[in-house]
Amino acid sequence: MASRSSETPEALEPGDLAPVVEMPPTGAKGARLQEIFEEWVAELPPGSPIPSERDLAEHFGVARMTVRLQLDRLAQRGLLYRHRGRGTFVAERRVAHTEHLTSFTEDMRARGLEPGSRLIGIEEMRAGVDLAARLEISASSRVVRIRRVRTADAEPMAAEQTHVPARRFPGLVDAGLDHGSLYDLFEHRYGVQVADAVQRVTVSDLTAEEARLLDTEPGRPAFRIERTTRDSEGAVIEFASSVYRGDRYEVLMHAHRDHH
Numbered sequence: 001m002a003s004r005s006s007e008t009p010e011a012l013e014p015g016d017l018a019p020v021v022e023m024p025p026t027g028a029k030g031a032r033l034q035e036i037f038e039e040w041v042a043e044l045p046p047g048s049p050i051p052s053e054r055d056l057a058e059h060f061g062v063a064r065m066t067v068r069l070q071l072d073r074l075a076q077r078g079l080l081y082r083h084r085g086r087g088t089f090v091a092e093r094r095v096a097h098t099e100h101l102t103s104f105t106e107d108m109r110a111r112g113l114e115p116g117s118r119l120i121g122i123e124e125m126r127a128g129v130d131l132a133a134r135l136e137i138s139a140s141s142r143v144v145r146i147r148r149v150r151t152a153d154a155e156p157m158a159a160e161q162t163h164v165p166a167r168r169f170p171g172l173v174d175a176g177l178d179h180g181s182l183y184d185l186f187e188h189r190y191g192v193q194v195a196d197a198v199q200r201v202t203v204s205d206l207t208a209e210e211a212r213l214l215d216t217e218p219g220r221p222a223f224r225i226e227r228t229t230r231d232s233e234g235a236v237i238e239f240a241s242s243v244y245r246g247d248r249y250e251v252l253m254h255a256h257r258d259h260h
C-alpha cells in the first residue's frame with residue numbers, strides 16, 4: 001500500500017522466490033502453495049506486488065484455480081489484498097484490538113510496536129448537551145478536548161479525539177501530553193484508576209481530513225471506535241472517538257459463554 005513509504009516495492013517475479021521449490025504430488029499442492037505464499041507475505045514489505053495467477057500457476061506447475069483459491073484464502077485472512085485490474089499485493093500487518101481494557105500505548109506495546117503520539121490540539125471548552133450526556137455532567141460544565149494522531153512504529157495508526165471532565169483533571173491542558181500516555185497521567189498525576197469501558201465499533205470510509213492525518217488515501221475503510229470509560233467508582237472519566245486505519249488494525253473479540 002502506498003501509504004507506508006513513497007517508494008514502490010520492486011515487482012516480484014515468480015522466479016525470484018522459491019526457484020527450486022519441490023511441489024508435492026496432487027492433493028497437497030494447495031497446502032504447500034499456502035505455505036509458500038505465507039513465507040512471501042512474512043518477508044516482503046507491505047505493498048509488494050505478487051506475481052499474476054497465470055505466472056504462478058505456470059511456475060509451480062499447478063492449475064490456475066489452485067493458485068486463485070490459495071490467494072483468496074490469504075486475502076480473507078487479511079494478509080494479501082486484491083486490487084481489481086492491478087493485481088494482488090502484500091497487506092499491511094494488522095494489529096489486533098483485544099478484549100482487555102488497554103490504553104493505546106499498552107495496546108501497541110503488547111504487539112511489539114513502538115507507540116507514539118502527535119498532539120494536534122488540547123483545549124478546555126463548555127461541554128454542551130451531547131458531550132454532557134456522554135460524560136454524565138451538566139451541559140455548562142467544562143471539558144478538556146484532546147486531539148491526537150496515534151502512531152505505531154512512527155506510522156499513523158489512529159486519529160483520536162478524547163473528552164474528559166475538566167473538573168476531574170485540573171491542569172490537564174498544561175500537563176505535557178505532547179507525547180506520552182493519557183492513562184499514565186490519569187493514574188500517576190491524578191490518581192484516577194481506569195476501570196471499565198464500553199466500546200462501540202463501526203466501519204466507514206476515511207474522510208479527506210482523516211486520510212490526511214493518517215497519511216493515507218480518502219475513501220479507504222476505517223474502524224471507528226467510541227469508548228466511554230469509567231473509574232473504579234463508576235464515574236465517567238472519558239468519552240473518546242478514534243478512527244483506525246482498516247489496513248493496519250484488526251478488532252479481535254473474545255466472548256465467553258456461561259453454562260448454568
Ligand code: GLP
Pocket residue numbers: 102103104105106160162180181182183184225227238240242
Ligand atoms: C485508546 C482509547 C482511548 C484512550 C487511549 C489512551 O486509544 N481508545 O479512549 O484515550 O487509549 O491511550 P494512551 O494512554 O496511550 O494515551
